[in-house]
Amino acid sequence: MSRDEWQCPASELAMKQFDVASAKLNLDPNVAARLRRPGRAMIVSVPTRMDDGRVHVFTGYRVQHNDVLGPFKGGVRYHPEVSLGEVSALAMWMTWKCSLVGLPLGGAKGGVACDPAELSRNELQSLTRRYTAEILNFIGPEVDVPAPDMGTNEQVMAWIMDTYSQHKGHAVPEVVTGKPVAIGGTHGRREATGRGVVYMITEAANYLGIGITGCTAVVQGFGNVGSVVTQELARLGVTVIGVSDRTGGYFDAKGLPVEKLLEVADKNHSLEGCTYGEMITNEELLELKCDILVPAALEMQITEENAGRLQCRILAEGANGPTDLDADSILAQKNVFVIPDILANAGGVVVSYFEWVQDLQNFFWTEDEVNKKLRDILTKAFHEVLNLSLKEDVGMRSVALMIGIKRVATAMLWRSLYA
Ligand code: NAD
DSSP: OOGGGGOSHHHHHHHHHHHHHHHHHTOOHHHHHHHTSOSEEEEEEEEEEOTTSOEEEEEEEEEEEEOSSSSEEEEEEEETTOOHHHHHHHHHHHHHHHHHTTOSOEEEEEEEESOGGGSOHHHHHHHHHHHHHHHGGGOBTTTEEEEEOTTOOHHHHHHHHHHHHHHHTSOOGGGOSSOOGGGTOOTTHHHHHHHHHHHHHHHHHHHHTOOSTTOEEEEEOOSHHHHHHHHHHHHTTOEEEEEEETTEEEEOTTOOOHHHHHHHHHHHSSSTTOOSSEEEOHHHHHTSBOSEEEEOSOSOOBOTTTGGGOBOSEEEOOSSSOBOHHHHHHHHHTTOEEEOHHHHTTHHHHHHHHHHHHHHHTOOOOHHHHHHHHHHHHHHHHHHHHHHHHHHTOOHHHHHHHHHHHHHHHHHHHHOOOO
């Protein structure tokens, strides 16, 4: 395999972030050398019978970065741009995220390069079952537990769980999280990432002395994360003035009708055909004047090129890797309060952990219990990062990475090297 296959903007960003944080930590160079690379990376062919009888061979990936703290954990992404480099970056971020919020889990990520919007239900099911079969020997409740990410949902998780269970000869709900409640999913998982983002925004607003009610917000991406963030912010009395998805952006300075947007998205599986507000581009959306900006779509949306034009007070990263390293210093100069991805969107993996624990115990919790435990874990992590950031005068992102990396490095040194 050529080195180029590992390289993409997201993997370069993940490496640069790691290098900066590990230098600040004075990390043992032997540990750093190992943590720069994933433990294992798989590329699989996923032959799928299409509705017209043709067989199309998709490319799938599963990258397992580090499992020193516990089984690998990470989502599965279906998107045309999925690559080995992108999945590797996302896997590395999962390691730091699980560690930062204190979960006994490692980091992994998977994906298939495909456009789920172009596939029929049958094609999506065939692709998912074959992808699962190809990685079956490398996943499992004690080994590696997949979950949803962009382009996948609870139905895809149900097919993964069923395929794995058919091969084992009995039901194994704990092999995957983010599945429907009817087959061992947990209450509150679908909303967990977006809800967690809003818990973190609330903590940031309190710290900054901004009353959340009456704030304005802009959300990029209107899928699992973005739509829940929008709904939860509106519930708190925030005026949502801009939203977008892959079909474009919608803006109304007086506030968009959130419930109506949710109805459109539910019916059309996107915001296409939305008649509310004025249509703008995704680029224009990010530059709207607002109190709270939430990127909840793809990586590398905020760069050196546009960071100077952002006009928000709080940037809460629902997406993974939406801001590049050069943009970080520009945002710091502009005094934007950044809630970094590995903290802001950690609610998803926290409730995935709760789901795994409930499945292993065969004992299920109420949604109130889930939400309370989620809020406690995230709030504790937020204040740990904020306090250290103030004490050391280092940005929130670097501190979050430093805490995450340090716990993993400490565990590695205790366990030492098997040779
Ligand atoms: P999703 O597939 O449910 O939704 C993605 C949304 O982004 C859709 O509305 C899509 O139209 C939009 N989008 C795609 N390309 C776009 C573009 N170029 N410009 C603007 N919008 C675009 O995915 P999701 O699960 O909501 O994930 C969104 C982000 O959140 C990803 O970065 C993902 O890694 C991250 N994340 C998700 C979870 C989770 O639990 N689902 C957890 C942590 C982090």
